[in-house]
Amino acid sequence: MATLGRRDFSRGALAIGALAWLPMNSGSALAQAKKGGALAYATVSGPGTLDPHVSSSLVELEVIHNVFEGLVALDGQNATKPMLAAKATPSADSKAYTFELRRGVKFHNGDELTSADVQASLERYQRVSPNASALADVERYEAPDPYTLIIHLKVPNYVLLDAMKGPIFPFMILPASQKDKPARSVDVIGTGPFSLGEWVKDSHLVIKRFDGYAPDMSSPGRDGYAGRKTAYLDSVLYRFIPEATTRIAALQTGEVQLASTIPTELRAQVEQRPELAIREVFPLGGSYIIVNSQHGPTANVLIRRAIGAAIDINEIIDATGGINKPNPWMSFPGTPYYLGDAAPTPWYDVKSADKAKELLKQAGYNNEKIIIETNSNYQWMRTTMLVVAEQLKQAGMNVDVQVVDWTTNAAHMQQGSGDWNLSTTLFGPEHILGPSPWRPLIYAFSSIKGDDALDAAYKEFFAGADLEKRRAAWLKIQQIVLGDAHMIKIADSGRLSGYAKKLKAQSDYAGILQLWDIYLE
């Protein structure tokens, strides 16, 4: 179901990267773009909810980001850019942020956006969103006039705007009338370039061009999730087709012009048609081996390091296929927190059974069973763990592979429950946004408790008034998380989309399809 969450970004979703976001055919796009036409888009499944404040799955966000907008957004250079705000200004001490709203922005119901709507939306976010902790420092809101909102904080917060641009659990602005609506129960009324038309659960969903849309005229054109957005398409029909072969068939017959998540082994079926093409969306996430830091033998850091030392990344990449590239860091190249060659990464791709054996000896490993838990839903995860199991066996470890369903597997990782030592998953937008959104995942997935060094590094990060200090803290965090093998990075991953060549100027920056500025020839 849908509700697969960040899990939905698995191998299928969140794309990013300084190069990846560039719209196709962008050079000639503006000259040839024309209004009109209906796009049919075959996607894997349908949304469970369109409440932006609680949405984390790709299939939900691919609708939400075209219907709603936030105060600020992620731009094409991975920076924060005003969207519904004309300006976002922190105070000198970063204890207050002032947002001046753009004038004349209309909701889909015709009402004009005011600071009351913004305040109501943020207050609702604090009440219903699983990501509400991002606003935990808020002391109060102040709306001195209909076009200004000030957020007063209890303590300085240097990364508030970074948090507010996040594409998952997005800080979208709803009409004030939605303030008291429970989670998953809002009316779908936004300010975006498209408004909701028909929605038949499990079948299809239609969004229509919102002719009252007020674009950001201060920008020359599209810019990530921000910038001047122009809706050319009359409507977009999302068709929920879970079976990949059927999605490809729909593309081949012209029933749809765009199809998401094409398996690598089936790409030739698309490319053999002259009117169709394949697009590599990369990178959209990073795949990781999750190590349970509190359970059994993997509570011992030396055994965790031994596991890390035994891993051969290229063997895993070769076995799983797909779009994967090695990257030792927890940030994508081209993003503000990517460290590149700034420091060595001795934990990555060590592929030394001898070193692993030496570490096991130091750890006093006595052939205790290391339980690998994987799932029956995602083949790449299963393949990854089977390869890992063989690599660990070669290093002398006693390995037991267990298969459950993904829902169970994910719950075990997130809650630290169950009897397992190693598992695997894929994380998405944290690779763009950096340490702040990584924090709950790092602690939860590896069940890290009582790591003073990690706590201190994070404290240092949040106290960092400038980017360089925060990057230095991020290095320390990664040296603990990856160096002590709480998580073992595998690779940055992408996915394939199939499309009709008459569909021009596509962009799915950060893996979420953006339907503004694209058009049908």
Add this chain to the structure above:
Amino acid sequence: MARLIALRILQAAPVIVIVSILAFLLINLLPGDPAVVIAGDQASPEAIEAVRHNLGLDRPLIEQLGIWFVHLAHGNFGASLVLNQSVLSAMGERLPVTLSLAGLSIAITLPIGIFAGAIAAYYRQTWIDSFVMTVALIGVSVPAFWIAILSVILFSVILRWFPTSGYVEFSHDPGLWLRSLVLPAVMLSLFQIGFLARMTRSAMLDVLSQDFIRTARSKGLSEWTTVGKHAFRNALILIITAIGILLSTAIGGSVVIEQVFALPGVGRLVVQGILARDYPLVQGVMLIYGFAFVAINLAVDLLYTFADPRVRYD
């Protein structure tokens, strides 16, 4: 007859209670947590616990079961945890799709399956028998998932006879409704035709070897009357039993077909409900399925009395 129906409804009550308890226990005993699915991946343990509390999932299992029974007694099947709608409403939206698919599939299956089985029995141990039984064997053996995908490639992509996927409501356009369902229904009926043909053949072979058939022939009755009237009527009990089983499998078997053809039916609803650990949804759907199967069995029992006057429930 009315007494029979009343009696069977009374007998069905404990079955439904057992089904409801099993439905409740099976989904609740699965590992995994709907609160995690709903709260999302970034949710703190406190947020997950809050969701669990709001949903009443932190109460003892026996208390949750009791609450569910109280709600059922009031006709309340509960509300989906993730769809933001009641179970009955969710079922109501998707049931027409599954019933259309199952109905059309049965409509295809009955004439072909019975005719093929009867012909195979009549021409037993000839090439016709071998041919029909081979085809029937293929029908029951080939995985529905695989043959359905092949059918999409052949009939939709290459021949362009049918759409690849999707569902059009009957009220929107009856022609498009039929076109959207023909291919899935045929694929669903492949197994059923094979099954029904084999059952019909077996039943007819039993009857055709009995003395009264020989008597009928010796009296000079035509083959049509002998086989079509006397033999077939006596084989009907087994065939009706088979049809009852087919109706049940048509509903259950629609899960795979709905997935391949992207039909928004109850099968997909259940699959998504299980994956999301949407307890009320899965419990509710399983219970409604339980009602449906009980009703099908009752209908089969009633049909026996029409097919064979010797069957009496008095």
